[in-house]
Amino acid sequence: MIINAYAKINLTLDITGVRPDGFHSLRSVMVPVTLCDKVDISSSDSFAFNCNIKQLETSDNLCVRAANAFFAKTGLPNAVSVTLEKRVPFPAGLGGGSSDAAAVLKGLNAFFKNPLSTQTLFEIAATLGSDVPFCLLGTPALCEGRGELLTPISGLNTLILVIAIGKGRLSTPEVYKRYDAANLPVRDDTSAFIQAVSENDNSAIISSLGNAFEPVTDILCPETKHLRTLMLSLGALSSHLSGSGPSVYGVFKNASDANSAAKALQDEGFSAYVCQTLK
Numbered sequence: 001m002i003i004n005a006y007a008k009i010n011l012t013l014d015i016t017g018v019r020p021d022g023f024h025s026l027r028s029v030m031v032p033v034t035l036c037d038k039v040d041i042s043s044s045d046s047f048a049f050n051c052n053i054k055q056l057e058t059s060d061n062l063c064v065r066a067a068n069a070f071f072a073k074t075g076l077p078n079a080v081s082v083t084l085e086k087r088v089p090f091p092a093g094l095g096g097g098s099s100d101a102a103a104v105l106k107g108l109n110a111f112f113k114n115p116l117s118t119q120t121l122f123e124i125a126a127t128l129g130s131d132v133p134f135c136l137l138g139t140p141a142l143c144e145g146r147g148e149l150l151t152p153i154s155g156l157n158t159l160i161l162v163i164a165i166g167k168g169r170l171s172t173p174e175v176y177k178r179y180d181a182a183n184l185p186v187r188d189d190t191s192a193f194i195q196a197v198s199e200n201d202n203s204a205i206i207s208s209l210g211n212a213f214e215p216v217t218d219i220l221c222p223e224t225k226h227l228r229t230l231m232l233s234l235g236a237l238s239s240h241l242s243g244s245g246p247s248v249y250g251v252f253k254n255a256s257d258a259n260s261a262a263k264a265l266q267d268e269g270f271s272a273y274v275c276q277t278l279k
């Protein structure tokens, strides 16, 4: 059984506070995109996890943690082989690992004929990471709390994207720490975005996109700022960091503009992928 594990981007990302558990409360509109990893689940004598990228083939990979959590909850014999074909860049702020974990949960539940309820799957997902519940949902959503409180968003038109990433790396905990230290005013791109979607106002949707981390990541990883500027100069209608970076997305008017921009970014040495949002 092969499951697509779709990457996500954050169309908005507002940080609204710090919680007693040290995590941040946020309001973010996340959407799945067509760029994806592939998770293959098959029967086996004992548990096995294989990945085309050997550095990811470890026991603390989120795929293995998701499988362990599934078997602990169901009590079923841990006799499957999970093979991950990694295609989404990492670590990138694209939720690749979270999506792999969600695909393993969803896939194992289907493979064993649904021993767990949807609610239990979401509870397990939340223990694996802040973005895993969203990836399990698999549709555009307003994500609040730590990221696990989900309100699906319907009526969003498909956006044509280029997602690009350079060689720079960003650590998520470090980005949050620097964000706290920077003491920035709280943004509210999310309310404007939701209003724009309800009014089906495409230009307001484009102008409401944003990411609260950008003032911090522009300094920690100037390449991300450069990429956003490049995207705009290559015709993007808007360009922002996804998650805590370092990937950057640009929204393009059509596939032809997106393909030309991706080619130009690749010529400059960046990895660039043309994809689109999923509904």
Ligand code: C5P
Pocket: 022, 023, 024, 025, 026, 128, 129, 130, 131, 145, 146, 147, 172, 173, 176
């Ligand atoms: O939940 P996840 O494993 O994705 O979180 C990675 C790190 O990102 C956390 O250890 C924390 O430092 C930070 N984080 C946060 N608030 C969130 C989500 C993540 O502070 N809502």
